[in-house]
Amino acid sequence: MADIIVKIINKSDNELPAYATAQAAGMDLRAHLETAITLQPLERTLVPTGLFMELPAGYEAQLRPRSGLAIKQGLTLLNTPGTIDADYRGEIKIIMINLSNEPQTIQPGDRIAQMIIAPFVQAKMEAVEMLTTTERGSGGFGHTGKS
Numbered sequence: 001m002a003d004i005i006v007k008i009i010n011k012s013d014n015e016l017p018a019y020a021t022a023q024a025a026g027m028d029l030r031a032h033l034e035t036a037i038t039l040q041p042l043e044r045t046l047v048p049t050g051l052f053m054e055l056p057a058g059y060e061a062q063l064r065p066r067s068g069l070a071i072k073q074g075l076t077l078l079n080t081p082g083t084i085d086a087d088y089r090g091e092i093k094i095i096m097i098n099l100s101n102e103p104q105t106i107q108p109g110d111r112i113a114q115m116i117i118a119p120f121v122q123a124k125m126e127a128v129e130m131l132t133t134t135e136r137g138s139g140g141f142g143h144t145g146k147s
């Protein structure tokens, strides 16, 4: 795999994000908190990470939920996948929501999300009067059936 360098400033006491296994797609991100926070059912909040990044041009970071938190506690990311732009220099923050029917607590240093670094393309938009015809046409949203 190519070496992709991401510059990072860590203003938290947490360790730098890292891949946990040889082929892990995501690096876990930890909550940068002084005290624990509790989310009531359906409550959402912005959780700081203490991380500031500079991605190479042509790359984005995607913030995604952790499946364990989702299944065990109903904690997930409201805007998943969150998008970190290559030109963003602010703190990375995570929009957590409690989709369970009980209060859920996030402790300082908890791994609350995972981050995937991915390439993207920027497209040019070309305004036209007509689009080409296809077999699908405008069929969608279950048009091809279930099986």
Ligand SMILES: O=c1ccn([C@H]2C[C@H](O)[C@@H](COP(=O)(O)OP(=O)(O)OP(=O)(O)O)O2)c(=O)[nH]1
Pocket (backbone or CB within 6 Å): 063, 079, 082, 083, 084, 085, 086, 088, 091, 092, 093, 094, 095
């Ligand atoms: O979960 C997220 C999503 C975004 N961001 C930061 C990085 C991103 O580059 C910037 C803008 O995100 P987005 O484009 O999703 O938000 P917006 O509501 O469109 O704001 P803006 O008008 O600033 O683009 O906010 C985060 O820290 N966490």
Ligand SMILES: [Mg+2]
Pocket (backbone or CB within 6 Å): none
């Ligand atoms: Mg935006």
